[in-house]
Amino acid sequence: MLEVGEEKLKTLTMDHHGLVAAVCKDLKIAERIDIRLGVDSQRIVSPGQAVVAMILNGLGFTNRRLYLTHQFFETKPIDRLLNGAIKAEDLTDYTLGHTLDELWEYGSSKLFGEVAFEVALENNLLSEQTHLDTTSLSVEGEYDVKEDPEVINITHGYSKDHRPDLKQMVLSLVVNGPSAMPIWMEPLDGNSSDKESFHETIKKVEAFKKQIDVEKNFKWIADAAFYAEDKLLSHNEYCWLTRVPETLTESKRLLEKKDEEINWKEHAGGYKTASFFSNYGGVKQRWLLVFSQKAYDREKKTLEKGLEKKEVELKKALWHLENELFQCEQDAKSALEILAKKYKLHVITGEIVPVLKHGKRGKPKPGEEKILTGYKMIGNFERDVNGIERLQNKKGRFILATNDLNEATYPDECILQEYKDQQAVERGFRFIKDPWFMVDSIFLKSPKRIEALMMVMTLCLMVYNIAQYKLRNSLKEKDDTLPNQLGKGVKNPTLRWIFQIMEGIGIVQFFEENICDPIKEVITNLNNLRKKIIHYFGQTACIMYGLIQENCSKGLGM
Numbered sequence: 001m002l003e004v005g006e007e008k009l010k011t012l013t014m015d016h017h018g019l020v021a022a023v024c025k026d027l028k029i030a031e032r033i034d035i036r037l038g039v040d041s042q043r044i045v046s047p048g049q050a051v052v053a054m055i056l057n058g059l060g061f062t063n064r065r066l067y068l069t070h071q072f073f074e075t076k077p078i079d080r081l082l083n084g085a086i087k088a089e090d091l092t093d094y095t096l097g098h099t100l101d102e103l104w105e106y107g108s109s110k111l112f113g114e115v116a117f118e119v120a121l122e123n124n125l126l127s128e129q130t131h132l133d134t135t136s137l138s139v140e141g142e143y144d145v146k147e148d149p150e151v152i153n154i155t156h157g158y159s160k161d162h163r164p165d166l167k168q169m170v171l172s173l174v175v176n177g178p179s180a181m182p183i184w185m186e187p188l189d190g191n192s193s194d195k196e197s198f199h200e201t202i203k204k205v206e207a208f209k210k211q212i213d214v215e216k217n218f219k220w221i222a223d224a225a226f227y228a229e230d231k232l233l234s235h236n237e238y239c240w241l242t243r244v245p246e247t248l249t250e251s252k253r254l255l256e257k258k259d260e261e262i263n264w265k266e267h268a269g270g271y272k273t274a275s276f277f278s279n280y281g282g283v284k285q286r287w288l289l290v291f292s293q294k295a296y297d298r299e300k301k302t303l304e305k306g307l308e309k310k311e312v313e314l315k316k317a318l319w320h321l322e323n324e325l326f327q328c329e330q331d332a333k334s335a336l337e338i339l340a341k342k343y344k345l346h347v348i349t350g351e352i353v354p355v356l357k358h359g360k361r362g363k364p365k366p367g368e369e370k371i372l373t374g375y376k377m378i379g380n381f382e383r384d385v386n387g388i389e390r391l392q393n394k395k396g397r398f399i400l401a402t403n404d405l406n407e408a409t410y411p412d413e414c415i416l417q418e419y420k421d422q423q424a425v426e427r428g429f430r431f432i433k434d435p436w437f438m439v440d441s442i443f444l445k446s447p448k449r450i451e452a453l454m455m456v457m458t459l460c461l462m463v464y465n466i467a468q469y470k471l472r473n474s475l476k477e478k479d480d481t482l483p484n485q486l487g488k489g490v491k492n493p494t495l496r497w498i499f500q501i502m503e504g505i506g507i508v509q510f511f512e513e514n515i516c517d518p519i520k521e522v523i524t525n526l527n528n529l530r531k532k533i534i535h536y537f538g539q540t541a542c543i544m545y546g547l548i549q550e551n552c553s554k555g556l557g558m
Contacts, residue, residue, distance in 0.1 A: 008511040012077045014523070014545070016499035019534070020059045021081040022541035023467045024052045027123075029459065032115045037102050044090045049082050050099035051456060053091050056081060058460040059499075069096055077507050080544055103452035109186045112455045113208050116183045116462060120176065121214070125466065127177040129418055130218040132201060132226070133425040134173070134194055135433070137454070138166040151447045157191035169447075171432070171454055172201050173425055176218075179469035180424035184208075185458040187451040194225035199232065206238065219404070221422055227401060233281030236403060241418060244287065244399040250280055254289055255394045262289065265412065270294055273412045278401070286407070288400040288415050296396025303395065307345060307383065314343055318379040325355060325374040332377045339379075345387050350379040428461050467537070468495040474536055482533065502530060505545070521546070 024030065030048030037047040045053070056076075057069045073081075073088040103111060120126040136159050154167050170192050174184035184205050188197055202220055209218075219239040226232060226242040244251045254276065264272040270293030278287045317339055326332040332352050340348045356370035400419050404410045472492050475481060481489030485497065504525045509518035523546045526534075534541050 008513075010509045010511065010518070012507040012509065013075045014077060014502075014505040014507055016502035017056055017060065017076060017081055018505075018544035019467070019499070019502065019537050019541055020056055020463065021052070022537055022544050023463050024055060025083075026538065026540050027119050027463065027466070029055070029115065029119075029463070032118060033111070036111060036114065037106055045086055045095050045099075047099045047102050049086065050091070050096055051103075051459065053082060054096060054099075054453075054456045055460050055463060058457065059464060069093075080507075097449060100449040100452035100456075103455055104448040108451045108455040109184065109204070110208075112185050112458060113183065113205075114212070115459075116181070117209075117212055117214060119462070119466070120181060120183055123466070125177045125179050125181050125469075126183070126214075126216055128217060128219050129177065129421065130183075130220055131175045131180075131422050131425045132172070132198055132220060132222045133422070133429070134160075134170050134188070134192075134197060135429040136160040136168045136170050136190070137433070138163045138168045139450075152187045152451055153189040153191070154447055154450070155190040157189070169450060169454070170197070171429075171458075172197055173428060173458065174201065174205055175425045175428060180421075180428065180465050181469075182428060182458050182462050182465070185455060187454050194223075195228050195231065198222055198226045199228075202238070219418070221418060223422065229281040233283045236283050239402075239404050241400065241402040241404075241415060243419070244401045246394075246398075248280070250278065251399050254287070254399060255397050256390045258393060264291070267413065267416065271416060273416060275407070275412055280401075283403060284405065285401050285403050286405055286415075288402075288412055290398050290400060290416060292396050294396075299395040300392065303388075303391065307388075310343055310346070311381075314346060314348070314381055317342075318348075318381070321350075321377050321379055325376060327374055329375055332375050336377055336379065343381070345384050345391070346381045347384050348379060348381045350377045352376075353378055428465070431461055431464065432457050464495055471495065471498070471536055483529070498533060501533065505530060 030046065030052045033048035033051055034046050039046045039048075053069060053073070057072050060072060070088045070091040073091055076088075078086055078088055117126070136157065138159065139154060152169050154169050156164065156167055157170070159166070159168060168190040170188040170190060172184075172186040172188055173182055175181065176183045184201070186201055186204070206218075209216075217239065219241060220226075221241045224243040224245045226240070227244055232240065232242070246252065246255060262274045264274055266272055272291040272293075274289045276287045276289065278285050321335060321339060324335070326335065329352050332350070336348065336350045340346075353376050354372055355374045355376055357373045358364045358368060359371050400415055402410070402415060475491045475493075481491055482493045482498070482501075484490045484493060506524045508522045508524060510520040510522075511518050526545065526547075531547060534545050534547060
């Protein structure tokens with residue numbers, strides 16, 4: 001504290017944390033968790049408050065490890081952010097670790113699902129369109145082989161992080177609706193396969209919906225690993241949309257069709273589509289052949305670079321081949337055939353030439369004939385025009401498949417747009433893997449606590465996406481804007497940028513001698529733009545930042 005006359009001053013950092021705390025409070029995250037895990041009157045920090053503290057830490061983007069959460073709150077107005085008589089020193093690693101244990105005991109996926117579905121239903125955020133995907137999260141350190149079948153196995157597997165040297169776990173994520181809100185998360189073994197896990201996750205979510213009496217039907221959207229004859233097509237129990245693997249014979253033929261043989265339909269953004277019907281796997285389905293001009297240009301450029309690189313390699317390989325002496329013509333032919341198999345987009349030809357030399361060293365005698373000592377290969381190559389044309393036809397193309405056969409209610413444009421929205425899950429994974437986010441906190445040695453922490457990380461994503469969606473929706477409804485990084489008014493600012501705008505807001509507390517509680521608080525650095533943002537976040541945020549409540553609209557509507 002700073003002494004000024006007879007008064008003492010203390011400054012605290014508010015920044016954007018009040019917005020995050022307000023959203024958590026409006027969504028009743030702490031209350032929903034406490035109802036399920038129970039509240040012990042002997043505990044200073046309830047499980048729900050501990051989870052919200054971890055969310056505030058995670059969305060503080062300070063890259064602060066979990067056991068340093070108390071350090072994060074030392075300079076924050078914790079009484080405003082968390083309610084109750086909680087102090088920073090109460091948020092010990094024991095308190096947070098014990099909460100993670102309780103989350104796991106209850107069931108991380110179950111608890112997240114219950115909280116997320118309640119939030120979605122109360123805020124009218126649940127829709128038919130549901131996206132599913134997985135990602136791997138790498139960890140350093142040693143983890144024993146699991147003994148408890150209910151605990152995830154942290155082990156080596158296919159690394160989407162491109163770190164095969166590290167052990168990992170897999171996070172399965174289900175995202176729903178216009179806010180791209182995660183409604184289900186599931187920690188999986190590090191060596192789990194998407195072809196198996198996609199269908200297991202869907203079974204669990206559909207069963208969970210029945211348990212909580214959610215009647216809305218989901219349309220499941222996932223990538224090509226979802227399209228399996230022995231899984232998806234053998235049951236076909238729900239509506240789905242997925243990408244068809246390019247390895248199927250039927251899809252190869254369609255992808256390699258010449259452009260003039262296809263009845264294309266133009267779309268905005270450089271897309272073209274052509275609709276077909278298929279009975280692959282014994283299931284009648286619509287196949288939508290999609291062409292993207294941007295993808296075509298990118299892939300064609302990559303193909304050309306690849307061809308040029310191969311040709312440099314091929315010239316060297318032919319030089320070595322031409323300097324090799326073969327015992328017979330067949331050996332030379334075999335060597336050329338082996339080389340040709342490595343370069344399938346080039347036609348390699350060769351002329352076999354006998355090598356004749358005099359039998360002895362020195363100047364040959366008059367009339368002495370040369371003898372055959374072996375054979376050499378003189379090679380040449382050119383590009384396989386037909387093969388490259390077939391490959392180029394595939395560039396920029398992919399096939400989507402759905403079992404919704406009604407073209408009137410589900411037109412091609414919707415199929416394409418809904419699959420493009422699969423990026424919502426990928427954005428969620430990028431958010432979770434942000435080096436400034438909590439992912440760096442996965443240093444825990446207990447797989448149980450890691451599972452629970454993955455749930456908290458997904459709660460962070462839920463809070464972030466809902467807040468961003470509702471802010472953008474409010475701006476759109478009121479035909480209002482907020483400035484972007486260049487000062488231009490936009491209706492779709494990112495919440496990360498809004499957080500940056502709020503940097504610098506503080507609280508000055510005034511204390512009298514021998515009195516613990518402040519006699520007065522002053523919120524500093526609240527300019528008109530920041531006040532406008534706070535008003536858009538609603539009454540709870542206005543209270544958090546000390547603004548006049550009567551001037552607060554419902555804001556984000558939570």
